[in-house]
Amino acid sequence: MMNQSVPSVRPKSSGALLDVDNLVVEYPVGPKIVHAVSGVSLQIARGETLGLVGESGCGKSTLGRAVLQLRRPTSGRVLFDGQDLTAMQGDALRLMRRRVQLIFQDPIASLNPRRTIGDIVAEPLVIAGVKDPDKRRELVYEVLSAVGLDPTIVVGRLPHEFSGGQCQRICIARALILNPEFVVCDEPVSALDVSIRAQILNLLEEMKVRFGLTLLFIAHDLAVVKAVSDRVAVMYLGRLCEVGPSEQLFARPAHPYTALLIEAIPVPDPDVRPTETVPTGEPPSPIAPPSGCRFRTRCPRADQRCSDEMPELRAVAPGQFVACHHPLI
Amino acid sequence: MTANTLLSIEDVVVDLPTPRGNLRAVDHVDLTVGAGRTLGVVGESGCGKTMLSRAVLQLLPKKAKLSGRVLFDGQDLLQHSPEKLRRLRGRSLAVVFQDPMTSLNPVLTIGTQLIETLQEHLELDDAAATRRSVELLAAVGIPAPEQRLAQYPHQLSGGMRQRVAIAIALSCEPKLLIADEPTTALDVTIQAQILDLLAREQARRHMAMILITHDLGVVAGRTDEVAVMYAGRVVERAPTPALFKKMRMPYTEALLAALPRLDTAPHTPLPAISGRPPDPTRPLPGCSFSPRCRYAVARCQAEKPALTDAESREHQFACFHPIEAHAGAGA
Numbered sequence: 001m002m003n004q005s006v007p008s009v010r011p012k013s014s015g016a017l018l019d020v021d022n023l024v025v026e027y028p029v030g031p032k033i034v035h036a037v038s039g040v041s042l043q044i045a046r047g048e049t050l051g052l053v054g055e056s057g058c059g060k061s062t063l064g065r066a067v068l069q070l071r072r073p074t075s076g077r078v079l080f081d082g083q084d085l086t087a088m089q090g091d092a093l094r095l096m097r098r099r100v101q102l103i104f105q106d107p108i109a110s111l112n113p114r115r116t117i118g119d120i121v122a123e124p125l126v127i128a129g130v131k132d133p134d135k136r137r138e139l140v141y142e143v144l145s146a147v148g149l150d151p152t153i154v155v156g157r158l159p160h161e162f163s164g165g166q167c168q169r170i171c172i173a174r175a176l177i178l179n180p181e182f183v184v185c186d187e188p189v190s191a192l193d194v195s196i197r198a199q200i201l202n203l204l205e206e207m208k209v210r211f212g213l214t215l216l217f218i219a220h221d222l223a224v225v226k227a228v229s230d231r232v233a234v235m236y237l238g239r240l241c242e243v244g245p246s247e248q249l250f251a252r253p254a255h256p257y258t259a260l261l262i263e264a265i266p267v268p269d270p271d272v273r274p275t276e277t278v279p280t281g282e283p284p285s286p287i288a289p290p291s292g293c294r295f296r297t298r299c300p301r302a303d304q305r306c307s308d309e310m311p312e313l314r315a316v317a318p319g320q321f322v323a324c325h326h327p328l329i
Numbered sequence: 330m331t332a333n334t335l336l337s338i339e340d341v342v343v344d345l346p347t348p349r350g351n352l353r354a355v356d357h358v359d360l361t362v363g364a365g366r367t368l369g370v371v372g373e374s375g376c377g378k379t380m381l382s383r384a385v386l387q388l389l390p391k392k393a394k395l396s397g398r399v400l401f402d403g404q405d406l407l408q409h410s411p412e413k414l415r416r417l418r419g420r421s422l423a424v425v426f427q428d429p430m431t432s433l434n435p436v437l438t439i440g441t442q443l444i445e446t447l448q449e450h451l452e453l454d455d456a457a458a459t460r461r462s463v464e465l466l467a468a469v470g471i472p473a474p475e476q477r478l479a480q481y482p483h484q485l486s487g488g489m490r491q492r493v494a495i496a497i498a499l500s501c502e503p504k505l506l507i508a509d510e511p512t513t514a515l516d517v518t519i520q521a522q523i524l525d526l527l528a529r530e531q532a533r534r535h536m537a538m539i540l541i542t543h544d545l546g547v548v549a550g551r552t553d554e555v556a557v558m559y560a561g562r563v564v565e566r567a568p569t570p571a572l573f574k575k576m577r578m579p580y581t582e583a584l585l586a587a588l589p590r591l592d593t594a595p596h597t598p599l600p601a602i603s604g605r606p607p608d609p610t611r612p613l614p615g616c617s618f619s620p621r622c623r624y625a626v627a628r629c630q631a632e633k634p635a636l637t638d639a640e641s642r643e644h645q646f647a648c649f650h651p652i653e654a655h656a657g658a659g660a
Contacts, residue, residue: 055516055518055519193373193374194543194544194584194588195583195587195605196605197589198587198588198599198600199601199602201601205596205598220516221517221589222591223590223591224589226589226591226595227595227596227597228595228596229595230596246595247595260518261517264518264520264521265517266547266549266550266551267549268549268585268590269550270569270573271570271573272549273550274521274524274551282486282489
């Protein structure tokens with residue numbers, strides 16, 4: 001049921017719930033401009049999970065926020081269920097926001113420390129105009145039970161009484177209470193311990209089925225992304241390098257950057273000696289990104305063409321697209 | 330304690346007074362590290378791994394109570410005067426923390442901080458200390474080291490700052506380096522570079538290392554021995570290959586199983602460990618892992634299992650129903 005893979009990066013049909021078209025986000029830092037997202041296009045089909053991976057500063061969180069219009073994009077369009085969010089203002093946007101939600105990395109910081117869990121989880125209902133307190137209470141109890149918390153115990157308590165994993169359950173409950181269609185999960189498990197991380201990943205998968213969600217799952221950990229995603233998009237310095245079905249992308253990466261990311265993951269097996277990494281340095285600044293392919297300064301395959309010409313995303317295998325002049329496949 | 334043992338931690342207990350009562354952060358831990366060897370200490374937040382390293386460094390919070398013995402190079406650190414300890418730290422006992430900004434001074438240049446450390450412990454004049462600083466920065470892979478001396482920490486990326494922190498830690502050729510989650514704050518590509526750097530410098534200098542991490546993947550390829558901690562205690566310790574070949578403690582097994590892996594298909598439910606670690610101010614009478622353990626029986630709740638030998642004295646686990654025994658009973 002989750003394999004409604006999109007046949008092309010830019011399908012002609014309206015099969016996509018979310019259609020991001022040539023999105024650009026730039027913002028000034030003093031006299032300079034940060035090129036956070038530079039022309040990203042992607043689609044997410046209804047019921048699909050798209051994983052978005054990349055290193056810190058690659059623009060993946062900015063992209064997630066720009067999709068939800070929490071940061072207004074500089075240019076480009078974001079079609080949600082056929083409607084352009086970038087053209088919406090005021091009430092229309094507020095109404096639309098009930099259908100889209102966001103879960104953050106730091107669950108403790110995203111809960112108001114002075115309000116009870118019951119109030120925190122009910123707040124979206126208050127904003128949405130659900131006036132009947134009994135109805136609100138019923139919905140709060142229902143969603144808290146769904147995320148594995150006992151509502152009778154937790155509603156009267158404050159966030160500091162809960163662990164990081166429990167706070168993330170509360171954040172998930174708050175995100176789901178308005179029955180959204182689309183949820184952006186921005187590094188939802190990177191602040192959690194290994195044993196708790198697995199619980200929350202399993203919970204997100206359960207909730208996706210139960211609430212019929214479509215997810216944009218942002219993370220820097222490739223194994224975490226693979227565990228939950230139907231397709232994966234790899235981002236580097238504001239641009240997409242590669243998009244493809246999860247299994248295929250990890251089995252046969254086409255972009256040298258995807259391959260580098262996979263190689264760098266420590267494997268919990270002492271027989272697998274860590275490969276002495278190629279001295280590939282660090283990502284350049286998004287204030288002055290390299291010409292042509294932005295990865296070329298760290299790429300073992302780079303040549304003159306890579307600095308002269310920006311590679312466009314093109315198909316290398318069914319469903320797999322790469323932006324590289326010298327792909328691995 | 331054998332001839333080439335560099336560090337011996339014996340029956341160390343760390344108690345921290347809190348408003349909720351006493352918190353036993355480290356609960357009767359025994360560990361040794363041989364000269365030039367690497368010990369991985371693995372555990373989740375709150376398991377006591379950082380407090381154990383602070384006990385070795387004698388950098389515990391003021392109110393903490395510490396007992397046991399910490400023998401370093403044959404001397405009991407707990408008997409040292411503060412002045413003697415201060416001379417030891419940074420000289421033969423060095424540390425790298427998770428966040429390099431906590432160990433680097435934001436208002437001093439990289440050069441000042443390196444030269445200060447060198448001159449504090451070694452008798453070097455300014456020219457020699459500067460020369461040595463440039464060599465160290467080059468050794469840890471920092472481009473244009475001469476120019477870096479005049480820069481401040483905020484002018485460097487997270488990975489570069491961690492390289493500087495490592496350069497300072499290595500500056501006086503320590504015998505033991507304690508690396509406390511040195512790559513947790515860094516991206517995966519930078520993590521691999523930093524771990525490679527630590528391994529290379531360690532081999533070159535024949536330095537011992539304690540690598541503290543929550544990631545079993547990090548210890549697998551880069552340590553000689555592993556100690557797994559849970560709720561303040563060592564629950565399993567073994568040479569790294571032996572541990573991954575045959576885990577005995579259910580917690581170690583569960584921790585490894587809960588890791589998402591690249592070789593499993595998407596949407597495969599992860600074998601999560603239910604519940605969470607016990608409240609450290611409310612110690613349990615039995616095995617601390619028993620409330621979350623799928624093999625636990627009545628005895629596990631009533632009685633604390635001691636570390637016992639597996640096939641060899643090098644491999645020990647604290648469990649009444651270790652993995653193999655259980656599999657046998659179920660067959």
